[in-house]
Amino acid sequence: MINKVVSGAEEAIRDISDGATIMLGGFGLCGIPENCINALVKKQVKQLTCISNNAGVDDFGIGLMLKQRQLKKMISSYVGENAEFERQLLSGELEVDLIPQGTLATRCLAAGYGMPAIFTPAGVGTEVAEGKEIRNFNGKDYLMEYAFDADFAIVKAWKGDTAGNLMFRSTSRNFNPVMAMAGKVTIAEVEELVEAGELDPDHIHTPGIYVHRIFQGKDYEKRIEQRTVRKSGV
Amino acid sequence: MFSKEEIAQRIAKEIKDGYYVNLGIGIPTLVANYIPKGINVVLQSENGLLGMGPFPFEGEEDADLINAGKQTITTLPGSSIFDSAMSFGMIRAQKVDLTILGAMEVSENGDIANWKIPGKMVKGMGGAMDLVASAKNIIVAMQHINKAGESKLLPQCTLPLTGVKCIKKIVTELAVLDVLPEGGFKLLERAPGVSIEFIQQSTAGRLVVEGEIPEMRLD
Numbered sequence: 001m002i003n004k005v006v007s008g009a010e011e012a013i014r015d016i017s018d019g020a021t022i023m024l025g026g027f028g029l030c031g032i033p034e035n036c037i038n039a040l041v042k043k044q045v046k047q048l049t050c051i052s053n054n055a056g057v058d059d060f061g062i063g064l065m066l067k068q069r070q071l072k073k074m075i076s077s078y079v080g081e082n083a084e085f086e087r088q089l090l091s092g093e094l095e096v097d098l099i100p101q102g103t104l105a106t107r108c109l110a111a112g113y114g115m116p117a118i119f120t121p122a123g124v125g126t127e128v129a130e131g132k133e134i135r136n137f138n139g140k141d142y143l144m145e146y147a148f149d150a151d152f153a154i155v156k157a158w159k160g161d162t163a164g165n166l167m168f169r170s171t172s173r174n175f176n177p178v179m180a181m182a183g184k185v186t187i188a189e190v191e192e193l194v195e196a197g198e199l200d201p202d203h204i205h206t207p208g209i210y211v212h213r214i215f216q217g218k219d220y221e222k223r224i225e226q227r228t229v230r231k232s233g234v
Numbered sequence: 235m236f237s238k239e240e241i242a243q244r245i246a247k248e249i250k251d252g253y254y255v256n257l258g259i260g261i262p263t264l265v266a267n268y269i270p271k272g273i274n275v276v277l278q279s280e281n282g283l284l285g286m287g288p289f290p291f292e293g294e295e296d297a298d299l300i301n302a303g304k305q306t307i308t309t310l311p312g313s314s315i316f317d318s319a320m321s322f323g324m325i326r327a328q329k330v331d332l333t334i335l336g337a338m339e340v341s342e343n344g345d346i347a348n349w350k351i352p353g354k355m356v357k358g359m360g361g362a363m364d365l366v367a368s369a370k371n372i373i374v375a376m377q378h379i380n381k382a383g384e385s386k387l388l389p390q391c392t393l394p395l396t397g398v399k400c401i402k403k404i405v406t407e408l409a410v411l412d413v414l415p416e417g418g419f420k421l422l423e424r425a426p427g428v429s430i431e432f433i434q435q436s437t438a439g440r441l442v443v444e445g446e447i448p449e450m451r452l453d
Contacts, residue, residue, distance in 0.1 A: 080357035102322025102364030125398035222297035
């Protein structure tokens with residue numbers, strides 16, 4: 001067994017330097033790699049290209065990196081919850097590539113599956129299609145979209161083992177498994193790290209071959225964006 | 235004239251037993267409250283859940299369990315969880331029977347714009363472009379007229395498009411309309427107390443009115 005364990009977020013991100021392209025898992029604030037984001041903020045690494053579905057909120061998640069102007073470019077599908085993002089975008093300080101969510105996920109998947117490109121109907125006839133190759137299959141137009149090429153993928157899992165195998169919990173799974181497959185170097189932070197052999201091989205979502213570094217994170221805040229409840233007894 | 239809740243209630247009548255349905259943010263989310271009793275419907279949330287249940291009871295919120303609107307939710311017996319690529323895989327492969335979403339503009343040939351106001355609102359398309367490009371059946375839930383008093387049913391969209399020739403049905407506070415394959419909004423039903431003349435005035439695109447137009451019923 002190859003041991004993938006590192007001491008923590010600082011060691012995990014040690015070689016992420018200015019100008020790197022990184023993927024960050026999560027949907028909204030659900031399932032984001034909090035420890036690594038905080039370490040990147042502390043390290044003040046700059047000129048990053050960041051591939052992530054959302055951009056956090058103003059004072060949490062990727063929003064913290066935006067505040068410090070650490071990002072050169074953001075590739076996302078929805079950034080509606082972050083005022084600083086919108087400001088940097090409209091002022092031209094931040095380069096932004098907004099792409100359909102399914103395209104984002106599938107470009108990760110393609111990278112992890114060793115396929116150079118995908119064909120999707122999402123965006124045909126819209127400004128997303130500008131400059132892209134269109135192919136017609138069975139009477140319907142599809143855009144050719146390239147697999148992502150990311151230096152690092154940083155994901156958050158529920159449980160992991162020392163061999164790098166990952167299990168996710170509930171909808172915090174979202175982009176994490178497909179991004180885990182897509183990085184040249186993949187870093188996983190987990191809520192609970194166990195010895196190899198303790199996780200049932202049948203229940204592994206991401207096989208350890210895709211994961212290069214793993215550590216047990218700490219002090220998870222797991223912030224909720226929209227706390228919606230119903231009254232008990234109704 | 236219909237309230238947002240009544241628009242949602244009218245749309246719920248389009249949902250049939252055995253449907254897998256994706257509900258967008260806004261009025262579409264309300265549709266979940268009016269699904270007819272006695273039919274089995276599975277709600278898909280594109281962040282990776284089939285079988286979306288109601289909001290949790292106070293104190294039972296789980297930060298790891300949210301819907302595409304980032305709201306805390308619950309699962310139901312029979313629910314399943316998957317990653318984002320599979321979620322859009324099932325959408326692209328047309329396994330989802332019905333998509334209900336909001337819009338800023340719809341054109342008479344079925345184009346939809348709902349993600350961007352150049353120079354103003356920059357939020358992104360989220361999953362909307364994937365959904366409208368692949369869904370078998372799409373219903374738009376929206377106001378007939380925008381806050382500036384302008385019609386949202388147009389000959390051509392003026393805002394950047396989300397998808398082309400994809401919308402089949404629209405339900406607004408004034409009317410239920412089909413988008414005709416050859417172009418045009420065919421008036422099917424009008425909200426109680428709303429005249430055909432008023433719907434005509436409120437529709438900038440070509441409105442097709444044939445025969446008696448009944449009032450919308452919610453029961």
